[in-house]
Amino acid sequence: MRFTHPGYKIASLVAALFVVAACSSTPEATTGGASTSTGASYAPGSQEDLAANAGDSVFFDFDQYNLKPEGQATLQAQAAWLAKYPAVTLTIEGHADERGTREYNLALGERRANSARAYLISLGVDANRLQVISYGKDRPFAVGSDETSWAQNRRGFSRVN
Amino acid sequence: MTRYFLRVSREGRRAARVLALGLALSLGGVLALTGPVLAQNALVIPDGSRQAIPIAIPNFAGGDLGRQIAEVISADLERSGLFKPIPAGTFPQSPDQLQAQPAFPSWRGAGADALVAGKVVPQGGKTAFEFRLWELNSEQQMTGTAFTADTANWRRVAHIIADTIYSKMTGDDGYFDTRIVYVSESGPKNRRVKRLAIMDQDGANHRFLTSGKDLVLTPRFSPRDQTITYMSYFNDKPRVYLFNIDTGQQEVLGDFPGMTFAPRFSPDGNRVVMSMARDGNTDIYAIDLRTRKFNRLTSGPAIDTSPSFSPDGSQIVYNSDQGGSQQLYIMSAGGGGGKRISFGDGRYATPVWSPRGDYIAFTKMKGGRFSIGVMKPDGSGERILTESFLDEAPTWAPNGRVIAFFRQSPGASGSVKLYSVDVTGFNERLMPTPLDGSDPAWSPLNP
Incomplete structure (x- = not known):
């Protein structure tokens, strides 16, 4: 795809x-x-740069969308990184694990992406630089059906546009 | 008596559909349709009974086409779980002998309670189809029909005949002359290619509606015309679309600032209800297809999604986590005042109101397992029909008797397949698809 x-x-x-x-x-x-x-x-300013120097993903607990301390730290690094590259815009993808129904998980993914976006905005990132999109459970990162995979898939992924 | 009147109106609707199909009812269309058959009540199957009716469905007279018609009718009735076609080896008469006069005692001796006798006769470029349903104990004809149709439409004719038999003998409406639209799936789990596809309910006449370039989800039929509504990620903007099956024409539905999803038509086909998610909040909206105006039906910070109308259009059942976890709620179709109806252990999702009005089907998540179940609209009478690692997305056959859903097996190479199950929880069946499949939606009876 x-x-x-x-x-x-x-x-x-x-x-x-x-x-x-x-x-x-x-x-x-x-x-x-x-x-x-x-x-x-x-x-510089690429997806790989973001991943290496700030981290591209924040993770969530099952059926939750509140940011954990590690997620906040990653987003703080993303905010600092974005300050270095003022031309860069991000799309924050919201993802969910497969242990929910498709439609609810689309909404949950949207909540997660917006949690990350709202936090970045609170750190001073211009809202216009931050889009969101939810894939729910339809674009998993890890393909297993176990807790390790599911934890990987409950994610806000920052994609450099 | 009530049941008999229902059947009469059913015959009328059938005739209208046959005409709409461009079939010509032949002279005297209904063959010597007798009055109510007294012995018939003995054949009515009460809910939950597994006493399948033994029925003989020999080839129709008239060569290959006659054989094919009988095969489709037989497969339809067998798949319902309510009929048990007796083996052809036990048939006491050939199709031609049968046309002259059924040897009732011999057919009874073969173990059948009912007998289908039919023939096909070429007529110009078309074919005349004729069939009679015999009740073998009383030796009475329960129904009979003759019509002329394009030979190419023979599968639909067979489904219509199967529906007539099903309806006569069970008292429920038939559901064989219907289609399934669903999401065909292929490729690795993290890069799944998803395409809208449509097929007859028995898997025949399968075709793809979209190319697979864009992620597509949750197609649903209009109750009124050849339109489906679904969700597509076209241009990276997840939105609800309308798709005309006949013309292939597609259009985005409404100009919403956020993601729209979980669409479903109202029973009159004039409105679509759906969710819109924006700034972390998901609410339900209704859009009028005639004016394109939309109304917001829920508010508040909860996730409100998966709306489905009651068959009279006055209420909407939906999924909300307003109480802390996913549960089912009912509100008036105008919005507001949602009342919770699910109170069992676990999370409830994807409610779908039966076209008959008596049940709401749902997905239930409990202890890491997923089930399809039904409950009455007041929340009582919960019944779990299936269970597996992941069963999801029930959809009703138009007679409110059979439910289709999808089942995903675990792991990186887990399969995703369509299944059907009787509302009693019996007769779980795989629905064959060329590739994997999810998000099935059962059509109304074909127009």
């Missing part, structure tokens, strides 16, 4: 590389330096 979360796997890889690189070299890599010093090949 049209959208396949290409960032997800690459992002984890890049994030791992970045942590290693950050430990062994400078903790505060500059924008340009980040890609060269880690050997990663992502453009």
Whole structure:
């Protein structure tokens, strides 16, 4: 289909590389330096950049849409990252696990995406830079039917437009 | 007596449908239709009984077409769970012998309670179809019909005949001359390709309505014309659409600022109810298809979704988490004043009002399992019909007797298939589809 979360796997890889690189070299890599010093090949302001330097996802408990402390921390990093790239706009995708009905989960995904959006706005991000879309349970990240997979799928995913 | 009058009006509606199909009722259309058959009550199947009626459905006289017609009728009746066609090897007469005069004692001896005798005769470019239903104990004709139709329409003729037999012998309306629109699924779970598809209720005449380029969900039939309403992610904007099956024409429904979803027609076909989600809140709206004006029916911060009208159009049952978890509520069709009707253990979702008005079907989630169930509109009489890892999205056959739904099995390569089940909870059946399938919607009787 049209959208396949290409960032997800690459992002984890890049994030791992970045942590290693950050430990062994400078903790505060500059924008340009980040890609060269880690050997990663992502453009500044790209999806991969967001994933590596802020985190692209926040996670929710079952049938919940309130942000957890880790989610708030990720969104704070996203807000700082967005401040560096004023031309970047995001679409926040709301996702749900498969243990709910389709229509309710569409609404739940929309709630989750808006939780993330509202928090970013409260941190000073211009509302016009933040779209939302809900996929409910129809675009899972993890395809298993177990708690680990379901936890991966209860997500707000920030997609760089 | 009441039942007899219902049957009479049923015959009338049948005739109207046959005419609308472009079939010509032949002279004397109904063959020697007798009055009410006294012995008939003995054959009426009470709800929940599994005593299937043994019925003989030999090939119609008239070659291959006669054989095919009998096969479709037989498969329809068998699938209902209420009939048990007796094996062809036990038939005491050939189709041609049968046309002369049924040997009633021999057919009784073969174990049948009822006998279907028919023939097809080519007539110009068309075909004359004729059938009689015999009650074998009384040796009386229960019904008989003759009509002329385009030969290409033979499957519909067979379904109409099966509906007539079903209706005569069970007292319920038939549901075989109907279609299913659903979402055909293929590909890996995280990149599922979903296409609208439509087929006859027995799986024949399957065709795809959309290409699979856009994610599509939850198609539902108009009760009145060849329109379905569904949700599409066209242009990354999840919205409710109308789709004309005949012309292929599509249009977005309403100019809403947020995601619209969970659409369903009103019984008169003039309105669509749906949800709109915006800024983290989901409410129910009704849009009038004649004026395109919309009304907001619910308010407040809860998720209000999956609305479904009562058959008289006066009330709407819907899903809301206003009390903290997903439950079923009923409000007036004008909106407001929702009253909770589900009080059992677990979460309740996707309520759908039976076209007969007597039950509301739902999805129930409890202990990590999903069920399809029914309850009366006042919330009493809850009955669970199915259970699995994930059963979801009930839809009613137009006679309010059979429910279709989808079942997903767990895991990365789990299948998603359509099933049907009798409202009593018996007779669960896989509904064959070329690929995986979800979100079924049963059509009204074909026009």
